[in-house]
Amino acid sequence: MSLADATASTRPPRVTPRSAWRPEPGAAPALRGSVRDVIDLLRGGGVVALTGAGMSTESGIPDYRGPDGSRRVTPMTIDEFRDGEAGARRYWSRAYVGWNRFRAARANAGQEALARIQSAGCLDAVITQNVDGLHQEAGSRRVIELHGTLTRVVCVDCGARLLRDRVQAALTRLNPGYLEAALDDAGSIRPDGDVDLPLSLEHRFRVARCEECAGVHLKPDVVFFGESADRQTVQACYEAVDRAQALLVLGSSLAVMSGLRFVRHAAARGLPVAIITNGTTRGEDLAAIRLLGPLGTVLPEIAEAVSTG
Ligand SMILES: [Zn+2]
The missing domain is CATH 3.40.50.1220 (TPP-binding domain)
Known part of the structure; x- marks a missing residue:
C-alpha cells in the first residue's frame, strides 16, 4: 500500500481556532x-x-503539518460538517472513499x-x-x-454509537459502484482519513441513516477542528x-x-x-x-x- 503525501490537497485554506500558532520562520x-x-x-x-x-x-x-510546523493540510471544521445535508454529504463521500486506505494502515x-x-x-x-x-x-x-477514534460513529440525534465498519457497509449498499468510480478520481489520503474528490461525485453520494433511530446525523466519533x-x-x-x-x-x-x-x-x-x-x-x-x-x-x-x- 502506498499512501501518497497530502500536499496535493486543493482545498482553499480556512482559518480555524486551531490554526493560530505559526512557528518562527527558520526556527x-x-x-x-x-x-x-x-x-x-x-x-x-x-x-x-x-x-x-x-x-x-x-x-x-500523513501529518497536518510539515517538519517546519507550517500547516499543509486544512481539515474539515465542525461548522462545515454541520452545514446541513451538504456538509454531511461532503464529509461522508470523502471519508467513505478514504476509509479502506486508512484502515489498511498498520x-x-x-x-x-x-x-x-x-x-x-x-x-x-x-x-x-x-x-x-x-x-x-x-x-x-x-x-x-x-x-476520539475513526473506528466508531456516533448518532447526533439519539447518541447511539455504531461501528465504523457497519456504517461503511451501509454506505456501500446505498452507493453501488461509487467506490470504484471514486478511486479513479480520488486525491491522496488526508490525516483525518478522507480524500479529495471531484464535486460531481460528491453530489451524488447518499449518506447513511442511524440503525437505531433512522436519523441522518451520523458523525465520526472524533473531535473536529473547531470543536x-x-x-x-x-x-x-x-x-x-x-x-x-x-x-x-x-x-x-x-x-x-x-x-x-x-x-x-x-x-x-x-x-x-x-x-x-x-x-x-x-x-x-x-x-x-x-x-x-x-x-x-x-x-x-x-x-x-x-x-x-
Ligand atoms: Zn440515532
Whole structure:
C-alpha cells in the first residue's frame, strides 16, 4: 500500500481556532539531553506519553503539518460538517472513499516499541491526539484517545454509537459502484482519513441513516477542528498527568492547545518533560530533554535498553 503525501490537497485554506500558532520562520529547536536521558527517565517509571500525528506518519498516515510546523493540510471544521445535508454529504463521500486506505494502515516500529516500553513497566498511560487506533493495534494499554477514534460513529440525534465498519457497509449498499468510480478520481489520503474528490461525485453520494433511530446525523466519533474535546476525556488526561512522574511527548508539534495544555500542566507541576519529534514544536521552552529523530528509529533503541535492564 502506498499512501501518497497530502500536499496535493486543493482545498482553499480556512482559518480555524486551531490554526493560530505559526512557528518562527527558520526556527530550529534548541536540542538538549540525549537518548540516554530519556532511557533514565523511563527507568524511573510513572511516565505518561503524549503522542501526535508524527507517531503515525511512518504508517503512511500523513501529518497536518510539515517538519517546519507550517500547516499543509486544512481539515474539515465542525461548522462545515454541520452545514446541513451538504456538509454531511461532503464529509461522508470523502471519508467513505478514504476509509479502506486508512484502515489498511498498520502499526509501525515506533508504536510497537512504545508498547514494549509499557510492557517493561516504564510507561503508565498513552494520551494520543491520533484517531487511527494504531497504538492499541501495536499492543499499548491505557490509551486515552483525546480526539476520539475513526473506528466508531456516533448518532447526533439519539447518541447511539455504531461501528465504523457497519456504517461503511451501509454506505456501500446505498452507493453501488461509487467506490470504484471514486478511486479513479480520488486525491491522496488526508490525516483525518478522507480524500479529495471531484464535486460531481460528491453530489451524488447518499449518506447513511442511524440503525437505531433512522436519523441522518451520523458523525465520526472524533473531535473536529473547531470543536472541543470531550470533557471527561480531558479530565482523564489531566488525572493521568497528575499521577505521572514525567511526560514524554512524541511526534506532536503541540500546535493546538488541546495537547499543549497537558505539557504546560506537567511543567507547572515541576515534572520533567521530554519531547522527541521530527520538527519544531510549540513546547520548546517547556522541555528538559529535547531530541529530534525519526521515532521508528529512536523508540526501538529506547525499548531495547529498558527491556534488557
Ligand atoms: Zn440515532
